[in-house]
Each structure stands twice: as structure tokens, then as C-alpha cells.
Amino acid sequence: AQSVSQHNHHVILSEAASLELGCNYSYGGTVNLFWYVQYPGQHLQLLLKYFSGDPLVKGIKGFEAEFIKSKFSFNLRKPSVQWSDTAEYFCAVKRSGGYNKLIFGAGTRLAVHP
Amino acid sequence: EAGVAQSPRYKIIEKRQSVAFWCNPISGHATLYWYQQILGQGPKLLIQFQNNGVVDDSQLPKDRFSAERLKGVDSTLKIQPAKLEDSAVYLCASSPQVNVPGNTIYFGEGSWLTVV
Numbered sequence: 001a002q003s004v005s006q007h008n009h010h011v012i013l014s015e016a017a018s019l020e021l022g023c024n025y026s027y028g029g030t031v032n033l034f035w036y037v038q039y040p041g042q043h044l045q046l047l048l049k050y051f052s053g054d055p056l057v058k059g060i061k062g063f064e065a066e067f068i069k070s071k072f073s074f075n076l077r078k079p080s081v082q083w084s085d086t087a088e089y090f091c092a093v094k095r096s097g098g099y100n101k102l103i104f105g106a107g108t109r110l111a112v113h114p
Numbered sequence: 115e116a117g118v119a120q121s122p123r124y125k126i127i128e129k130r131q132s133v134a135f136w137c138n139p140i141s142g143h144a145t146l147y148w149y150q151q152i153l154g155q156g157p158k159l160l161i162q163f164q165n166n167g168v169v170d171d172s173q174l175p176k177d178r179f180s181a182e183r184l185k186g187v188d189s190t191l192k193i194q195p196a197k198l199e200d201s202a203v204y205l206c207a208s209s210p211q212v213n214v215p216g217n218t219i220y221f222g223e224g225s226w227l228t229v230v
Binding site for chain 2: 004032034036042043044045046049090092101102103104105106107
């Protein structure tokens with residue numbers, strides 16, 4: 001069965017530190033990949049997505065992610081985090097085409113200290 | 115553009131009672147989803163509608179959960195009778211079409227259920 005693994009459940013950083021959150025998935029075919037963010041008290045929002053083309057995807061608020069097909073990975077990065085990035089981050093994968101469902105990882109809670 | 119609307123936002127019920135959640139998707143979105151998010155876990159798809167038809171309900175506990183989208187617009191999710199392990203956030207989401215590459219799913223704020 002298709003699955004998504006997020007390596008870190010909790011990450012604590014100081015402002016201006018660099019961020020990398022790992023995401024690996026298990027499906028070998030063509031996939032669409034997503035990172036969603038959930039700020040405290042708010043709904044899930046799309047941060048960025050990959051479905052084809054350039055494997056380096058840029059999203060909102062300075063985030064980017066790189067799709068490495070050979071490693072089944074889609075890691076999220078940001079060069080310099082801010083206190084306002086404190087949130088929970090979810091990686092999600094969907095098999096391309098049809099009615100295939102969006103499968104989420106367990107999430108990574110990021111706390112950024114001033 | 116208005117987002118996905120859900121109600122109620124919070125509900126506390128006793129086990130064996132029933133509860134219903136309502137969702138109104140973004141206008142024009144053909145696909146509607148109900149997800150369950152248990153504390154500490156990622157959202158899990160319960161049921162997916164395309165217009166008013168079900169396309170995936172493989173993870174819906176059908177002995178106690180039911181959902182409908184009669185007119186292809188808003189939807190209700192019902193739990194009867196509730197169990198303690200049903201305590202979770204129930205997320206409704208919608209997307210324009212299902213077969214568009216890179217199709218984005220938009221989420222509502224969720225309905226928080228506590229079963230005591």
C-alpha cells in the first residue's frame with residue numbers, strides 16, 4: 001500500500017536557522033507531491049506542489065522542495081526560518097490521474113524560537 | 115473567493131450518541147472529501163465524492179459512519195453511535211476536478227469532535 005514517511009515529528013530551531021524536513025513515499029509510479037502547512041488554529045493550506053517538470057519547486061513564503069525520483073523523496077527546505085513559520089507541516093502524495101486519494105504523512109511540528 | 119465552510123466547529127458528545135457535520139465546498143468544485151485527523155497523525159481520507167457519487171469510501175467505517183452529498187454541492191457526515199476512538203478533527207475539502215494534473219485540494223477549518 002502507498003505510504004508517506006516524515007522523518008522528524010518535532011523540530012525546534014532558532015530564527016534565521018536553515019530548515020529541511022524530510023519526506024519519503026513508497027509508490028513507484030507517477031505521483032503528484034504536496035506540502036501543506038497548518039498554522040496554529042488555522043486550516044491546512046497548500047505550501048507548494050509538484051506534478052511535472054522542474055523537480056525544484058518554489059512555494060509561498062520562501063519555501064522550496066526538491067523531488068528526487070530515485071530516492072522517492074520530496075524534502076522541504078527554507079534557508080532562513082522566521083518565528084511566524086511555527087506550524088505543523090504535512091507531506092502528501094497522490095498517484096497521478098484518476099480518483100487516486102491524497103495520502104498524508106504524520107506531520108512535523110516546527111517550533112521557531114526568536 | 116469563499117473557502118470550504120464547515121459546522122459545527124466544536125462538538126462534545128457522549129459515547130453511543132450521534133453527531134452530524136456539515137460541509138459546503140468552494141463554489142463550482144466537483145470533488146468533495148471528508149478526512150479524519152486524529153491527534154498526532156496526518157489526515158486520513160474517509161470518503162470522496164465526485165459530484166453526488168461516491169468514488170472512494172474504502173476507509174469509511176460503514177457500520178457507524180455515513181455521508182451523503184445529495185445535490186452534488188454540500189455534504190453531511192454522520193457518526194452513529196460514536197465511540198471514544200472517533201475523537202478527532204473531521205476535515206472537509208474540495209477540489210475543482212479529479213483528473214486535472216496538479217489538482218489542488220482546499221481544506222476547511224475542520225470540526226473538532228470529542229467523545230467522552
